[in-house]
Amino acid sequence: MTPQAVEALFTRGDGRYLFARWGRPIAPVVFGVAEETLATVKGACEAVVALAGHKMAETDPELGANLMVFFFREWGELLETPNLERLVPDLGPLVARLRVAGANQYRFFRFDEGGAIKAAFVFVRMDDELSTLPAETIALNQMVQTILLWSDTAFTDRGPLARTPDGTLVLRPEIAGVIRAGYDPVMPAMAEDASHALRLAARMGAVQ
Structure with a gap:
């Protein structure tokens, strides 16, 4: 995911960035x-x-x-x-x-x-x-x-789940990556600055 896509997941309808785990x-x-x-x-x-x-x-x-x-x-x-x-x-x-x-x-x-x-x-x-x-x-x-404390608009257009070709219910890989990165011990438990999304995206890249 791009940093912008990660940022959108935690940017609320009023434009405020808020992440919490x-x-x-x-x-x-x-x-x-x-x-x-x-x-x-x-x-x-x-x-x-x-x-x-x-x-x-x-x-x-x-x-x-x-x-x-x-x-x-x-x-x-x-x-x-x-x-x-x-x-x-x-x-x-x-x-x-x-x-x-x-x-x-x-x-x-x-x-x-x-x-x-x-x-x-x-x-x-x-x-x-x-x-x-x-x-x-x-x-x-x-x-x-x-x-996680996702944005109130995070899953308006597309939910966090998907199905594989054989019908198995799975969590979308990019959402799973955000969750794992959000709980990385080096990341803060709460963040209000959108620069946090850049760090999340970087952690996702490091894990992959």
């Missing part, structure tokens, strides 16, 4: 799915975390679970989830906006003092569109989009 091991919990789907979601999380060279944990010492994934049918169900409004600010207005927009997914992040990701909340509304997709596709897509 997880600063602590990821301790996931999944709500609203059957046991077999739970294994699929956690398997996708393990695969993406391994790709990044990051770590998982059974629990987070501060939060218990720091990656919460919710599957549901209607946005209003979130308002019935006990204590969720304490974790996600302005939950009521957020649900109202997502409902009006007809959204089927949303990700909310919390950050530590250094700007690294310390928690994420993934909301997936299983509408008619998502209900036609295999569980592995949904799970892998969500985990890829949660492992």
Whole structure:
């Protein structure tokens, strides 16, 4: 990928560059799915975390679970989830906006003092569109989009996944490269200057 293409992945709709990765091991919990789907979601999380060279944990010492994934049918169900409004600010207005927009997914992040990701909340509304997709596709897509703080426009035109000629679901190689470079120990956990994209592109070249 060119440095410009990498920069676009972390340049938000308002023109601001912002990169962040997880600063602590990821301790996931999944709500609203059957046991077999739970294994699929956690398997996708393990695969993406391994790709990044990051770590998982059974629990987070501060939060218990720091990656919460919710599957549901209607946005209003979130308002019935006990204590969720304490974790996600302005939950009521957020649900109202997502409902009006007809959204089927949303990700909310919390950050530590250094700007690294310390928690994420993934909301997936299983509408008619998502209900036609295999569980592995949904799970892998969500985990890829949660492992880094991508731009809100990063995957508008093209998602992070692809299928090989034999139908196997895979992560696009260039996106995998960005994830690996983003978690390189020499790279910062958070960056707000677009020059960071040049360093990411250089790290991708070094790995290849």
